[in-house]
Every structure is written in structure tokens, then in C-alpha cells.
Amino acid sequence: MKTKDLAYIALFAAITAVLGLVPAVQVGPVPITAQTLGVMLAGSILGARRGFLSQALFLVLVAIGLPLLASGAGGLAVFAGPTAGYLVSWPIAAFVVGLLTERFWSRYNLAWGVLANVVGGIVVIYLIGVPVLAAVANLSPKAAIVSGAVPFLIGDTIKAVVAAAIAVQVRRSYPVIERPQRAVAQL
Amino acid sequence: MTLALYVPRASVVHRLPAGAKLLALAALSVLVFAVPTWPVVCGALATVLLVGLVAARLPAATLLRQARAVLWWLVGLFVLHWLLSDALTGAVTVLRLLALVLAAAVVTATTRVTEMVAVVERILRPLEGLGIRPARIGLVIAMTLRFIPLIAERADRIREAQAARGGSLRGLRALTTAVVPLLVQVLQLAHTVSEALDARGADDVPVRRGPRAA
Numbered sequence: 001m002k003t004k005d006l007a008y009i010a011l012f013a014a015i016t017a018v019l020g021l022v023p024a025v026q027v028g029p030v031p032i033t034a035q036t037l038g039v040m041l042a043g044s045i046l047g048a049r050r051g052f053l054s055q056a057l058f059l060v061l062v063a064i065g066l067p068l069l070a071s072g073a074g075g076l077a078v079f080a081g082p083t084a085g086y087l088v089s090w091p092i093a094a095f096v097v098g099l100l101t102e103r104f105w106s107r108y109n110l111a112w113g114v115l116a117n118v119v120g121g122i123v124v125i126y127l128i129g130v131p132v133l134a135a136v137a138n139l140s141p142k143a144a145i146v147s148g149a150v151p152f153l154i155g156d157t158i159k160a161v162v163a164a165a166i167a168v169q170v171r172r173s174y175p176v177i178e179r180p181q182r183a184v185a186q187l
Numbered sequence: 188m189t190l191a192l193y194v195p196r197a198s199v200v201h202r203l204p205a206g207a208k209l210l211a212l213a214a215l216s217v218l219v220f221a222v223p224t225w226p227v228v229c230g231a232l233a234t235v236l237l238v239g240l241v242a243a244r245l246p247a248a249t250l251l252r253q254a255r256a257v258l259w260w261l262v263g264l265f266v267l268h269w270l271l272s273d274a275l276t277g278a279v280t281v282l283r284l285l286a287l288v289l290a291a292a293v294v295t296a297t298t299r300v301t302e303m304v305a306v307v308e309r310i311l312r313p314l315e316g317l318g319i320r321p322a323r324i325g326l327v328i329a330m331t332l333r334f335i336p337l338i339a340e341r342a343d344r345i346r347e348a349q350a351a352r353g354g355s356l357r358g359l360r361a362l363t364t365a366v367v368p369l370l371v372q373v374l375q376l377a378h379t380v381s382e383a384l385d386a387r388g389a390d391d392v393p394v395r396r397g398p399r400a401a
Binding site: 002003004006007008009010011013014015017018021041045057058060061063064065066067068074075076077078079080081082136137138139140143162165166169170173174176 | 192193209212216253257260264267268271276280284287288289290291292294295296298300303304307323324326327328330331332334335337338339342362363366367370371373374375376377378380381382384385
């Protein structure tokens, strides 16, 4: 892993943190935040490996006591709370988004991007987040799905489309997954 | 922006090694999930409050803030359990969660970020064989903390530039006119920072210190 990769990893951890400044909307137990947009962007711009590491790094920063989650939450407390599963799923989600994006890379467009983001950034997150919510909160599977998945579907779908639209344009002007053809670092 | 939940105090709890506090936290969570009964859960909550407020002398506001974050969720959960099963199960579930959240808040408030970083490096050491270099964790964390205000600053600059040209940042067009340029700018910036680090030898020596300025 080169220093450049470390810098990209740090950058996307920071991007997820900055998206936490967007106010969260509290709907039942799990807040709607802009931060999963950062998860999708990390996967679809950096690819699987670096996307995974960037979101894992973000969680490490939260765990060691920085208030980087939406609404200024942070510290180990969030990993004991009902939303722990959603948080822990972020690196895995970024990995799956990245894996699919790399697979689609040569013909990547909005549709493929949305597909990758929906599978990795929505399905994976729910598959991990909802069972943990049910276990931690002693909820029936049905109650967990109603309170932990249904209210987020619309917002998450919008985020998947927005992230794909951004990734398509970034791929055109500054592709990170493929090695850039020209020297681009002229600031 | 103050970037830490650490609350400085001169107390026994603050002086305990970070690893010990994390182990105690893990043990507590195993205990309250393995034995979810009244006396255990109430005992755990009382112990956490004693350690946090009396032994560590944390201000009650610190713990209240963390409790408030999950308050409505806990109330809703209690009502749900009351309706579906019985109030007792609901109370035990809610108090158990409250005890864990507060315990984690006590550990976070009494442990410096640098100590936590050291623990993370120690935990990751067995993974060295997989190509992970724990010593670089500090460097990456320092970079992230520098990038956070930097991204916000770049975003402001782009917003001002667009406003000066009479453009607005509303709706889908903002993606093309603001978000994509911002991302490309910060990606280039990250690349430049990495070149600067390489020029100072970051790629061959395990680096322990962060960059002094980006």
C-alpha cells in the first residue's frame, strides 16, 4: 500500500465525517443521515480494498472518542447502542460497493453505479444492521424491519442515485480505481 | 471545533491504562447480555454511575448528553416491550442498554485519544503479516483530522466562487457545479500530500508522527 493510498483512505474517512455535519433526521431508533452517502462514495470512487479501509478508519476514529457521527455522537457508546450494526456494516458495505464497481468499471455508468450502490450500500447495511437492532433491542424480526429498514428506503435510494451520479463524473475527470493516464496532480 | 469527548480530570479512572478500561467495558457487556436479570442490570448501572460520577469525577452533564442521545429510543423501546410482552422485560432491556452506553461514555471521557491510538496500534499488531502496518495508523489518523476542516474550507471556497459568478447551488445541477469539482480538488490534494510525505521518506520508514502541516 503506497502513501497515496493512505492519503485517499484518510480523505474518504474525512468525507464521511464531514457528511456528519449535515443535520440528521431522527425517525424512530435509527437516524437518517447523509453519512451513508460517504460509504457509497468511498466504495465507488476508491474501490473495494481502499473503500473498506477508509470506512474502517472512520469507525476507529469514532471509537477512540471523536464526535464524528451525525449530531455529534461518538465514542465507544455508539457501539453499545441499537445502531451498532449499521455502523459496523459500513466498511463491509463500502467493500461490496467497491467490488461491484471494479467489476463494472469498463462500462461503468449511472445504471451500473446505482446497482452497485443499492446492493452494497443498502442491502448489505440492512442485512447487518437490522438483525443487530433486533438482538440489542429485543425486538421481533418484523418490528425490527418496520423500525430499522422501511423508513430509510426512499432516502437511501436517493443517496444511491446521487452517489452513482457523482462517481460517474469523477470517473471521467479523475479516475482513482484505474491508474490515471496523465499526471494529474497539478495544484 | 473541539474534536474530542475527553474530559480532563485527575482521577484513578483517568490514570488506569486504556487497555484495562476497554477490557472492563467488554466484560460488562458480556455480563449484562449473559445474565439479563434485575439485580445484575441494576447493579451494573449503579456501578457505572459510581465509577463515572464519584471515582472519575466526571460532570453529570457529560453522561447526560450521551444518555439524551438514546433517550427517545429507550422510551419507545420500553413502550413497545410493554405492549408486546411485559413491562419488566422492557425495563431490563432498557436499563441494560443505558448501562452499556454510559459505561462506554465513561471510558471515552476518561481516556485520551492518543492512548486509544496506542491501543489500536497494539490490537492491530498481530495483523502485521497481512500487510497492515500498525505504526502508520497514527499517520493516517493525523491526515484524516487535517482533511476534515480542509474539505469544509474547500467547499466554502467553491460556494463563494459560484456565487461570484451568479450561480446558485440548488438542485441537481449542484452535483456538477460544486460536488464533483470539490471531490476532484480534494483527491488531487490527497495525492499532493502523499507525494510530499514520500519526498520526506514516508514510504520506507514506519512513520510515527503525523505531518506537521498539509
